[in-house]
Amino acid sequence: MSTQPIVMSGIRSTGFLHLGNYFGAIRNYVRMQDEFECYFMVADLHTLTTHPDTAQLKHNVHRVLAENIACGLDPDKVALYCQSHIRETSELYLYLNMLAYKGELEKTTTFKDKVRLQPENVNAGLLTYPVLQAADILLHRASLVPVGKDQEQHLEMARNFANRFNHRYGPIFPEPMAFNYGTELVKVPALDGSGKMSKSENQHATLYLADSDEDIRKKIKKMKTDGGPTEPGTPKPDYIQSIFLLMQLVSPSEAIQKFEEDYNNCSIRYGDMKERLAQDMIRFIAPIREKVNQIMADETYLSNIMEKGAQKARKSAQATMEMVRKAMGLVYYP
Ligand code: ADP
DSSP: OOOSOEEEEEEEOSSOOBHHHIIIIIHHHHHHTTTSEEEEEEEHHHHTTTOOOOTTHHHHHHHHHHHHHHTTOOTTTSEEEEGGGOTHHHHHHHHHHTTSOHHHHHTOHHHHHHHHHOGGGOOHHHHTHHHHHHHHHHTTTOOEEEOOGGGHHHHHHHHHHHHHHHHHHOSOOOOOEEEOSSSSOOOOBOTTSSSBOOSSSOGGGOOBTTOOHHHHHHHHHTSOOOSOOSSTTOOOOHHHHHHHHHHHHHSOHHHHHHHHHHHHTTOOOHHHHHHHHHHHHHHHHHHHHHHHHHHHTOHHHHHHHHHHHHHHHHHHHHHHHHHHHHHHTOOOOO
16 A cells, blocks of 8 residues: 555536636646645536536536646546546545534535525535535545645534544544645635636636637736825735736746836836736646647547546545444444
8 A cells, every 4th residue: 555645636517727726726736646646536526516407517527627637637647536436425425424513514614605606505515515525535535635725614624524533433534634835825816806716606807727818818908907006115905916916826037026126116007017917827828728628629538537537546435435334333244
């Protein structure tokens, strides 16, 4: 058995991947694949909590896989699989549900946000979303979880469920920790300054890896600015801070430094800054977009990848579930 730390993370198949998914999650996956034993999945079961209509599901699952591969994930190095292909997940989810309390689930920020967004469909899957996520992670006894800042609270809950299980039934699960190569977890802001970029909300304020050059330029040009600072040392308003933050993701440091200096001596021209950001963003996104289109055209390749990924993930899941059933006293025959 491998002695490397185990890594697990997932992305929902709710639509096109965006810059937040890339910098919050996939960029770390790509680095981690050379250093750790990695399990990365398309979270199609989580998708059902908000998107019960499955007409587009297969296409979206293929797209998330293709986007991960186009960003540099190598299916030979990692287990790249689809959540619903691993039936053991649902079993562990059931057991963990007995260790999760209604009060703590109702207090989760993402649950409260989703209740606000879809009051007509407050289903139990939505309430127990963090339990299913904990099952995905604990199923591989993963200790490192590369995710963006929006997932911090869910990770804390996964640690609580793991600890409660270990305390009651014996030490099976390591404590999973959120992981990022920098010192802090990343949050890529929405272009309109209202929260984060997201697949399913805020679509006009999100830059997608599938956006055309023209869309990228248009969205960036629309970002809010003002007449600029009039006194040196003026703190940056949030919407200006967002432009700088996006530049830090895709622009060379000389360009960022130039605009920082212009800001500090009150000569900044936001039109020029947004044009520079648009150029650098296009240079970053266009090659990924083109690669995704090539991969999407080959369905057989995608099916083979999924099957191979599921085999690797199943092996690890089955080993954990044997330990779990035994620890829980659910094995009744000799
Ligand atoms: P979304 O919220 O867009 O539907 P998911 O819930 O599928 O995305 O999250 C997939 C991964 O992308 C998670 O690791 C999450 O932390 C990360 N992520 C999503 N949005 C952002 C963002 N704006 N900034 C940083 N990371 C993000």
